């Protein structure tokens with residue numbers, strides 16, 4: 001048996017246009033899964049990469065801030081591509097400002113996409129997995145700020161602590177239905193999300209000095225973690241948050 005074979009499965013990956021989401025979608029496709037990429041703008045580069053693996057790719061352009069439409073978009077997506085077996089809640093946003101200046105709109109924008117949409121998309125997908133008795137997989141992208149406070153990112157830290165907690169809650173309630181729910185907590189990865197930190201020489205040096213592995217993570221560093229959590233190899237693993245951080249949290 002190939003423990004990591006995803007042939008015949010379909011995975012919905014949010015935020016698949018760029019960064020970690022594109023790498024996660026490609027890893028799942030290389031293991032045999034068909035991919036639905038969801039994002040607020042089109043993702044031609046992701047489509048090209050997935051199609052090159054020989055798998056099917058379906059694009060869903062949808063703004064996750066429209067939380068009350070999630071149930072409908074999942075219904076429409078399943079009517080188009082068939083049942084979903086794997087959900088990767090990867091889409092996320094970050095707003096940076098000091099505590100004394102932080103604005104309410106930056107709190108709401110981040111909490112809506114990173115936490116509220118994550119929960120209600122999981123609910124909409126899980127309802128359908130339960131109805132058909134599927135062995136489903138839900139994988140949430142958390143952060144090292146699911147464990148630490150960080151600086152200048154209050155809503156991001158709140159949302160990612162929430163992602164870890166809601167991952168455990170979903171795991172508890174969905175385990176009896178054969179659905180596992182886990183999270184991956186990436187460390188400092190080279191994507192658009194961290195560009196502002198990498199172009200600031202002082203901040204870049206501070207971060208690198210604290211990473212035991214001595215380098216920024218690359219999107220591909222998450223590939224084996226997502227394959228493990230998406231595949232039959234992890235059927236007794238649920239409610240865990242797996243750090244892929246070059247040792248940051250151990251320090």
Ligand code: NAP
Nearest residue numbers: 015018019020039040041063064091092143188189191193
């Ligand atoms: P990124 O390149 O900025 O990707 C974020 C993705 O989310 C984009 O593809 C974006 O697509 C999508 N997105 C944002 N708002 C959306 C909305 N309202 N509706 C639909 N899609 C939306 O950043 P990334 O680093 O790959 O981040 C991916 C995940 O990893 C996030 O949850 C982030 O918090 C987490 N993370 C990143 C790091 C890191 O160091 N990079 C570390 C820990 C955790 P569109 O713009 O096309 O909508």
